[in-house]
Amino acid sequence: MPADDEDRHSERRVRSVPDLDAVREANRARILACIREAGIIARIEISNLTGISPATVSVITGKLLEDGLIEHSEGHGDDLSVARGRPKSFLKLNPHAAYAVGIKLGVQRVFISLTNFLGEVVISRARKVALRRISPQVLARLCADEINAVLGETGTPRSRLAGVGVGCPGLVDHRQGVIQWSPIFEDQFIPFRNIMEEMTGLRVVVDNDVNLVGLAEQCFGLGRNLPDFVVVTVEAGVGMAIVLDGKLRRGQDGFAAELGHMKIRPDGQLCRCGQRGCLEAYVADYAIAREAATFFAATDLGDDAAIDSTIDRLSIAADSGDETAREIFIRAGTMLGIGIGNVAKLLNPPVVFLSGERTRSAAVFFEAMERSLTAQAILPGIGVPRLEIHRWGDELWARGAAALVLETFASERLAGGESVIPPQAAE
């Protein structure tokens, strides 16, 4: 035996093991996820798809029915068993079992939506607001008012609300609910979860906004049946979410997947984070817009809308064949291809979902990006992820926030707790 045997004894900490209680809990969550994925499903199908025994499926679905999380369904009209005259008992989620509010904090606006237990958006609203100029308390008050408004407009009782999910760009400590650094706030280390919980009396979760897109893709989107995938978003910044083995990977401190600040050229262009050479400084809206400002005389970059319209103008110029405009997008696309290529070198994911406003930009941007990504393979075609462009608006972010709430709090309901648990004052 090695000499450090004593040390090994005192130090050892064994990784968690699936004991039977954990298996039961995992089975409950798995059955619920299986019903969510399927939409409408028979018990025996649940057993087939999950590998959980029919008897166990019966016990667990019985409890889920009792708790009102799922309900009976008449099944598909075209189902074979119906045609054979032996209708099975089908199950589906109860859309009214719980509701969640999703809030997306953007550069100059707040987007809010109310989502049911299926992740379907019931109502959504956007409010223009200059986040850099208001305090976190004022922002929380504004969010609380918006929550009351969507509940009031839809007649949803506050008691049916499982919680509120907030997505914010930048470094977010999900566990502590603290926005550590964000390009949209002057302040750092904003304990936004605590502020919101105290103000609303609701359960609140806060996460990086692209992590919420990752969750939305996993629960309701293109990643629904994929254990491993990566999401990359390009708009005000460059964001990323990593899903491996069906789990969102936030890293040790919650700061993983910061693709926008990967260094792509030492001592390169200036980034909003204050450093140089970040991928974002070549690819994000502000980077494109400042090059466009050199191209168009007297360009206004004063706010978000001005940046948007500058990029639109540049995109039109590029699509009509202007060489300088094309070159600006080609360079940005090439840099993004290098960034995604670096992700592929480290993680070798099967697929990358590309999203955000830039997906509506000039075609040359994508052509350059794909060319650049393909060219980086050490062997032709090997280790290059499939790229899928997934265009969506604010709604997917909001559904992601809802997914986070439902994931975080539905398990408490499953374990026999209340759907709405008052937040703890201190933690």
Place this chain on the structure above:
Amino acid sequence: MPADDEDRHSERRVRSVPDLDAVREANRARILACIREAGIIARIEISNLTGISPATVSVITGKLLEDGLIEHSEGHGDDLSVARGRPKSFLKLNPHAAYAVGIKLGVQRVFISLTNFLGEVVISRARKVALRRISPQVLARLCADEINAVLGETGTPRSRLAGVGVGCPGLVDHRQGVIQWSPIFEDQFIPFRNIMEEMTGLRVVVDNDVNLVGLAEQCFGLGRNLPDFVVVTVEAGVGMAIVLDGKLRRGQDGFAAELGHMKIRPDGQLCRCGQRGCLEAYVADYAIAREAATFFAATDLGDDAAIDSTIDRLSIAADSGDETAREIFIRAGTMLGIGIGNVAKLLNPPVVFLSGERTRSAAVFFEAMERSLTAQAILPGIGVPRLEIHRWGDELWARGAAALVLETFASERLAGGESVIPPQAAE
């Protein structure tokens, strides 16, 4: 429900679920790992550490004893229960339960070792060989001869050999056992596992060499009790291994963790892979040596040994204060800090183990690397991994190869199979 309900039904593929059989199998593997981690341990401690019930621990350890994978032990001399006069029954791995051969293919040599079931090296040998000049068949023959030699010298019966693990730098398809691309071979797509299995009649596994270091750190080294860590090696190339949730992450095609070929400067220095701007092209031995060749007149870079001695000379010059020599190492260290910083941005691991020959180089290299890594944090000190330098030689690579073999084939023994299973001719 969404309109694509039909699609969802036909497409769905549910992620694997722990059913009871899988739990039993996981429990067996977990108990074995727990005994391996502890060295010597009582049954009740296994139960406490793993959360598996005492009754289940008894049944499984009984089977492990019967199979000869573990054995009784008298316990620690200083154990309290012994002092109290109530000796417990302790268990430990049977070091002779199985043996594994580890082979590391290097730039100009082959290193081979025989390891027991504890991962202890019984014997090891190195052979100088110019891999670029010989065919895979000749190399396999050489390896087969070396295997026979170590078995013969130690009197180890061939029947006790669980298998052979081979580590190779570059792109290795672990599942297919194919070396797709390696800087040490002229050929591409070498089906080395099949060639070796046909030649030796033994089970063979092939993997990227740094993945084997990751496994060695996890099973026997600094990562023994860490679910998440990253290994970075710097010598002939820059290599990496990623362990997340206690699992080595190879990516979709087995090409993850290719840190050496992360692009750090578009259109930068030439890399051995034929592309430009890879991290390796600034940090690896050949990159340092070619700068040194500009510094020292008439420098021989003809082979591995010449490159090594050039770097040693440069290191001495740097340590004695020569500014140009220092600057070469400072630049390389700065680039490595950027590369590791990019890994931190994507994965946010708690710790990075740094290994390889470069860990013996000039002190300025490390100072520059740490400065560069620290400077990249978006907020001071946040998201920066702990760096631990782990100096070791060929032996850890070899123990990793053994770990891979024992991990791959020990479960077959556990499931009641033979320790040595003849390879399948076709697959």
